[in-house]
Amino acid sequence: MLAMLKCYKPSLPLCSSPSIFPPKASIYTQTHKILTKNLQKSTAKIHCSSSLSDVESKSRTGLCCNGGERDGENGKSRELWLFNSMSKQKELFRSKVEGKVGMYVCGVTTYDFSHIGHARVYVSVDVLFRYLRVLGYEVNYVRNFTDVEDKIISRANQLGEDPIGLSRRFCKEFHQDMEDLHCLPPSVEPRVSDHIPQIIDIILDNGCAYRTDADVYFAVDKFPLYGRLSGRKIGDNRAGERVAIDTRKKNTADFALWKSAKEGEPFWESPWGPGRPGWHIECSAMSAAYLGYSFDIHGGGMDLIFPHHENEIAQNCVACDKSDISYWIHNGFVTIDSEKMSKSLGNFFTIRQVIGLYHPLALRHFLLSTHYRSPINYSDAQIESASERIFYIYQVS
Numbered sequence: 001m002l003a004m005l006k007c008y009k010p011s012l013p014l015c016s017s018p019s020i021f022p023p024k025a026s027i028y029t030q031t032h033k034i035l036t037k038n039l040q041k042s043t044a045k046i047h048c049s050s051s052l053s054d055v056e057s058k059s060r061t062g063l064c065c066n067g068g069e070r071d072g073e074n075g076k077s078r079e080l081w082l083f084n085s086m087s088k089q090k091e092l093f094r095s096k097v098e099g100k101v102g103m104y105v106c107g108v109t110t111y112d113f114s115h116i117g118h119a120r121v122y123v124s125v126d127v128l129f130r131y132l133r134v135l136g137y138e139v140n141y142v143r144n145f146t147d148v149e150d151k152i153i154s155r156a157n158q159l160g161e162d163p164i165g166l167s168r169r170f171c172k173e174f175h176q177d178m179e180d181l182h183c184l185p186p187s188v189e190p191r192v193s194d195h196i197p198q199i200i201d202i203i204l205d206n207g208c209a210y211r212t213d214a215d216v217y218f219a220v221d222k223f224p225l226y227g228r229l230s231g232r233k234i235g236d237n238r239a240g241e242r243v244a245i246d247t248r249k250k251n252t253a254d255f256a257l258w259k260s261a262k263e264g265e266p267f268w269e270s271p272w273g274p275g276r277p278g279w280h281i282e283c284s285a286m287s288a289a290y291l292g293y294s295f296d297i298h299g300g301g302m303d304l305i306f307p308h309h310e311n312e313i314a315q316n317c318v319a320c321d322k323s324d325i326s327y328w329i330h331n332g333f334v335t336i337d338s339e340k341m342s343k344s345l346g347n348f349f350t351i352r353q354v355i356g357l358y359h360p361l362a363l364r365h366f367l368l369s370t371h372y373r374s375p376i377n378y379s380d381a382q383i384e385s386a387s388e389r390i391f392y393i394y395q396v397s
Contacts, residue, residue, distance in 0.1 A: 084327050100138045106144065106300040123181060125299055126181075142287065208318050219254055229313055257278050258272055293316050351363070
């Protein structure tokens, strides 16, 4: 068995993103099954830097809800410190409600297989989720699916599929990827398409909105605190959109709350006519639906600081003047040759591609091998090294 795991290496280097995924070899299937069984027997020894197991949590720790917990064996208090992107400094974690944590993490846009840049977000959050539970917190972890978006519609039109059906298919593929990477499922996984009424309600109550024909926009100059997360000034901001600049906007930084229906696109009825929500309002509505406007942690990749999270803050504060998210956390990029991995640049590897060549725990270990806020460069040598370390851990456990 150890020899099988030792020999589990790719036959070819991953130099570019192939159009056809390599088939999983039988050695992978056998090794994965055997290793998974042994992992369940020795969780503490080979948990890949995630945290203590739930069993250990119950036997070794006691709850201390003011930023830490007390170890039952040695009486030492452990604390959780988080780097807050809002304050630009590390802060002692203290939950708003004693013993409970509300955490929202922006999920994937489901129009294709997720790449390992996405994996880094959710593996990093998985470690935090597990550790909060070890500390004794009851965590309401909400991670959404964006299943209504321009990229989904474009891809569906290319493939001749229904956009919602296409999105549902890749939601299932994403779930499989997360299971392979040993990420615990979130408490709730809302979809945009299931929350259109809540989104419309938020837009109706938005005091900073204006209408152009059947489209509705957020006027950023009416929100004086705009830019406090990203540090950008309104005059420096480009359009907070994933599409081309709309000349009908009063300010290039204004962003869409509601987009009028176009031929061949899914739409919902609204007071402004048929259409669909903008990208940023979706997360505001879903986080508010499950956590309210004030909760503990909001997370995602660093690329979401602007415009997405900046725009969320503006929307939330306008919708509720008592809106307050305590900690904004963001992880660093996965890079290739020091350039951010992204689908738009075409320099990416999907999770499915990588774990078709290496054991999923090797990928998880690689993603956790660098400080979560620092960039991590993907290369054959790095993933090979992670595979060797996983083999060694299993060998000595």
